Amino acid sequence: MKIGIIREGKNPPDKRVPFTPDQLKVIQQDYTGKLKFFVQSSPLRAFTDQEFLDVGIDVVEDISDCDVLFGVKEVPINQLIEGKTYLFFSHTIKKQPSNRKLLRTILEKRIRLIDYEALKDEEGRRVVAFGRWAGIVGAYNAFWTYGKKTALFDLRRANECKNLHELHRELDKVQLPPIKIILTGTGRVGNGAMEILHSLKIREVSAHDFLHLYFDEPVYVKLSSSDYNRRKSDGGFDKQEFYTFPERYESHFLKYAEAGEMLISGAFWNPDAPRLFALNDIAGEDFQLSVIADVSCDVGGAIPTTISSTTITDPVYDVDRKSGEKIHAFGSQTSISVMAIDNLPCELPREASREFGVQLMKWVIPALMEENSGILEGATIARDGDLTIEFMYLTEFVNQHE
Known part of the structure; x- marks a missing residue:
C-alpha cells in the first residue's frame, strides 16, 4: 500500500x-x-x-x-x-x-x-484529536489577550516559543488581579486548558463559590453542561437527554457571565443546543466578561461574540457591547476582546x-x-x-x- x-x-x-x-x-x-x-x-x-x-x-x-x-x-x-x-x-x-x-x-x-x-x-x-494542544494554546492566548487588554504584563506569542517548556516559562510573567475565570469543556480541550491554569497556580473553586463568594486571588471554575443548561419544562437536567435532544434545554449561563471576567470556551457544541448567551446580553450592566477565548471556535455557535474566526497573525478582535459589532482589537477598554483562532495547535x-x-x-x-x-x-x-x-x-x- x-x-x-x-x-x-x-x-x-x-x-x-x-x-x-x-x-x-x-x-x-x-x-x-x-x-x-x-x-x-x-x-x-x-x-x-x-x-x-x-x-x-x-x-x-x-x-x-x-x-x-x-x-x-x-x-x-x-x-x-x-x-x-x-x-x-x-x-x-x-x-x-x-x-x-x-x-x-x-x-x-x-x-x-x-x-x-x-x-x-x-x-x-x-x-x-489535537484537542489537548488547542486547549493549551487557547488558554495561553487567553492570558496573552488579557495582558494586552489590561497592560498588566506582556507575553510572547505562543508561536514564538520553541516548545511547550518555553511556553510554560513565559507564564512566569503573568501578574493577575483577583479575577474570576470560567472554563467550559471536560474533554481534551478543557484538560489542555487546565494545564495552563495549573501552571499559573490558579485555584479551582466550585460553581457555588464562584457565584457567591469574593476571593482575594484569581480563581477559576470548570463548568460542565449540567452547570449552565436547564430543561425548559421543569428546570431539570439529564445528561443523556441533553446530548440526544438538546433543543429541549435552555441556557442559564448568564449568571456566570455576570460573575466572571474571562471565559475559556472548550466545550463541544451541538447546533441544536442553546447558545451560552444572546448577543444583546453583552450590553447589560451586569455582564462582566471582558476576554473570551473561544477555543472550539464555532462561528455563529455557542458563543455569539464569535462573529468570525481569527488567525495566528491577527489573533484578536473586539466586540462593541452596545452595537454587538466587531471592532479593532483593544480599541476600547469597555469592549469584549475575542480570541477565536481556528488552528491553535499550529502555534506549537x-x-x-x-x-x-x-x-x-x-x-x-x-x-x-x-x-x-x-x-x-x-x-x-x-x-x-x-x-x-x-x-x-x-x-x-x-x-x-x-
Whole structure:
C-alpha cells in the first residue's frame, strides 16, 4: 500500500503533519513490504523535507500514485484527486456551510473520505484529536489577550516559543488581579486548558463559590453542561437527554457571565443546543466578561461574540457591547476582546504533530491493514460517490443551493 502525506493547501498555511519523520521511519520498518510512504514536498511544514529524507522517507512532488492520502486540514477542492482515499479534518459533519462545496466535490470525484473527527473506539470515544494542544494554546492566548487588554504584563506569542517548556516559562510573567475565570469543556480541550491554569497556580473553586463568594486571588471554575443548561419544562437536567435532544434545554449561563471576567470556551457544541448567551446580553450592566477565548471556535455557535474566526497573525478582535459589532482589537477598554483562532495547535506544530501521530499509529495504521476495519468504516463519510449510511443526514445539506 502506497501512502502519501499531502502538502497542506489551505490558506493560511498549516504547519502540522499527520506523522513526524521518525514516526514514518518506525511504521515503514514495522510494515516492511506492506506499507510505503511518500511525502509531498512542502516549504511550510514544521518538519522540513530534509528531515524526512534523513530518515529514509521519499519526498516527492507528485503523490497521485498513492492509494491513501493523509492530510490535516481541509484539502482545497482543486487539489482533490479522483478515486483516492483521504484522511483529514473535513469540518462537514456539523453541516458547516463553508465546506458544502468540498463535500459535494468529494462525492463527484468518488473519493472515500475518512474524517479524523469521526474515528471512534467501541465506546464511541474519539481516538485521534489535537484537542489537548488547542486547549493549551487557547488558554495561553487567553492570558496573552488579557495582558494586552489590561497592560498588566506582556507575553510572547505562543508561536514564538520553541516548545511547550518555553511556553510554560513565559507564564512566569503573568501578574493577575483577583479575577474570576470560567472554563467550559471536560474533554481534551478543557484538560489542555487546565494545564495552563495549573501552571499559573490558579485555584479551582466550585460553581457555588464562584457565584457567591469574593476571593482575594484569581480563581477559576470548570463548568460542565449540567452547570449552565436547564430543561425548559421543569428546570431539570439529564445528561443523556441533553446530548440526544438538546433543543429541549435552555441556557442559564448568564449568571456566570455576570460573575466572571474571562471565559475559556472548550466545550463541544451541538447546533441544536442553546447558545451560552444572546448577543444583546453583552450590553447589560451586569455582564462582566471582558476576554473570551473561544477555543472550539464555532462561528455563529455557542458563543455569539464569535462573529468570525481569527488567525495566528491577527489573533484578536473586539466586540462593541452596545452595537454587538466587531471592532479593532483593544480599541476600547469597555469592549469584549475575542480570541477565536481556528488552528491553535499550529502555534506549537512539532509537538502537536508528534502526539497526533502517536494516536494515528495506535488506531489507524493497524486498521488500514484490516479488511473492512470497523473503526475506519465508522469514520467514512463518503465512498464511491455516495454518503455512507451513518452520514446520510448530510444529503439535504450537500444538495442545498448556495
